[in-house]
Amino acid sequence: MNEFVLEQQNEAAAEQQKPKEVIRRLVWRMCIATLILMAIGSVTRVMNAGLACPDWPLCYGELVPAKQMNFQVFLEWFHRLDASLIGVSAIALFGLSWWHRRFLPTWLPWASTFSLFLIVFQGVLGGLTVTQLLRFDIVTAHLGTALLFFITLLIIGTALTPYQGTGNVGKLPWVGLTAAILVYLQSLLGALVGSRWALHQCFGGSQLCGVMYSHILGLVPPTVATLAVVLISWRTPALHPALRRLANMAGGLLVLQILLGVATFRLHLQVEPLTVSHQAVGATLLGTLVAFTVLALRDWIASRDISPYSVDLTTSAISTQAHGSNP
Template sequence: MTAITFSPPIGRRRALAALNVHLLAALIALVGIGGATRVMEAGLACPDWPLCYGSLLPGRQMNLQVFLEWFHRLDAFVVGVGLLVQASLSAWWRHELPRAVPWLSGAALLLVAVQGGLGALTVTLLLPFSVVTAHLITALLLVALLSACTQVLLEPSTSPMAPVQSRGAVYRLWPALIGVVALLALGQCLLGGLMATQWAAGRCLSSGEGCGWLLAHRLGARPVAVAVLLAAAWALWRRQSERVLAALAAFAVIAQVALGVLSLRLTLAVPAVTVAHQLTAAFLVAVLAAWLSRSLLEPAHLEVSRG
């Protein structure tokens, strides 16, 4: 039996792809931990930065709130180191990688530096809603960048051309349409972040204040969900190479709407549901970014006429 071996460029590309996948999972988890930190009102559980009560591990002060804030910072540090390694390897191996990878890795490294600065400001400025929202959106942009970079690395260097029978307007505009859907979802996340960091939903349910933010978020969710589901339906019908991502996007947006409704029905009294709502938002952003990257990378997989 002949052993199968891979050339160094392919091995390095796969190693970097594996690193990207792990970093992406850690980033999505980081968004979830950040959501838990906010919901449990633990954003100032560590009153100083970057240490916590002046130490790397605040054993005496440790409780659930301190643990959440401390672990959030620890995960962020690990992700930052991982992104530094990823950017360094991408630059070192740039001649053996797709042209977009070093640029995406460099942009991710720059964003994580911005994210670290925003994290420091959330503590030193005592959680202003604008900084906390910017902190969340930067994290979601990082998720999108890493997800896109992972797709570029996982894409085969060559792929067989599919027979082309139709190149209609939908085919030509398809990447732009997916990009619009992704931007709509990111905008909805921004609206949700602004609502959450001002505690608008809780204030609306308890005292009738801040209901405008809640209403805007609910109204915005409808066109975003419809756009994702329509795009997913078309891809499941006509875009064979994108069916898995389309199905994941449809599942994520349905779960997101259900979790949003459930969290309101429970009057935000169950933190796990609220955190799951934010975690699902990060997952949806990752899937849409991967889907956009795939639609740009695979022109060979064209929509084929069924007529």
Template structure:
């Protein structure tokens, strides 16, 4: 006689909710990277003031007769930002309501991202009302990239819950952190340079070239730090899951970014699609390095907790 079928064990409390929030967080990362790319396209196409008012565009939710490529870019940029804000509001609200079933850090991380997107919206409004003042444009881009990093890390930490992964060495964790900080600094310098049109002035009149030189020098440091991160993956222990692959993917993105940067300079910024791809790759690189750091921190945290339990 066949033995009766045993019922499948129940999933851990909050597993379904966590998986759904992880899916939402992954979509947020994509939307934020797209937001950075569309923002870059808006700047390159000189469409930052295509909608003269805020938050509406020509006093409407959907501009009709005024719609052209520049207006569409600025309008769609605002639409994407609105969708991101609503998604973060849902993520934060759900995290607090279901906090008993979720990791304790999640409501605070989601709440921080929600505050940041509110700041981002305020900076977006000021960039229009203050006629694209360079410091505001740079702050707008910086906040967007920090949001990419935060949501990417948030997603990775949610995806790691319940998985038993090894922890990377402390020196590799430090290298991942340094790589992310240097790349973010490089993006900040590039955004500041772009908001002042320094590269265009350098090519046309020879002024502002110090910004371009500083950007290239810091780019070399950023590339070397990420290359070191990838080159040392063979020294890592087994059982790290996707962590080595993420680091190697970051190395590949650095190669693409360097090629796009060289191409952009050789074309003297006359190819808008190349310039936009350069900014898109930068956002992808920030998100990828944040994922590496978040997974590394998650592994270290789990390792420390396990050590405390054993010694306790």
């Protein structure tokens, strides 16, 4: 009888876990699609294809502009197609989160609502980039919102991923959070440099050099913070292997990002794949730091929740032994 009841409870628990697992897989697929979308957007910008479709949301008044299709039109059209698919996925995430909210963490429906708001706002900014003829502030906000949407998805996905911490993270959550914020701000500076073509204008006519050098000098704080994440992770005993791997990945991406930035600067943005890779690696570095921070925070919160309970148990056990030893 007990085995039957236990089996029924396990089946009920498995049924409750299904919506969470479906949403987790959906979110990670959306993360990958968003990273690809930002890379395609970078290709669109460096290939001067941002205005290849003169209207919005259609392209030459059609869903598929077959007659006008060339490489530049394809880039802009495919960028919009990918964004539309992510938008549909965001609606699905919103619907699933609210429909199954009884079996999900209370924060998840609200997080999915925020992600849907971001993708809608991102679509509006995408339309404005065309109608306002690639105005630099709108283009910068377009990438900044895409990164924020990417971060939101990563937080949701990482928070839903099974993880059992070791309780030895110390100050790593706050160091990781600082590094992630600094990398995000540096990414916004990079978007501003790209949207204003500051590097070309500085080399060509000594204009907007201040914007370019702000991005170069702005490299220092996120580099120091990211290196701090790596070094502290190395020096932290019994750190969870997932956190150690993410820290090592962040260090490798940082080195690669600096090398790509130097190469892009030295070659005056003449090699488009380098420019695209620079933006894509920067977004990946940001995502790695966000995932690291979320896991470290989960580890830190779990240790604080468990520690008082463990202390109480230990105290009770000692007290019981002491009373038992008294005659």
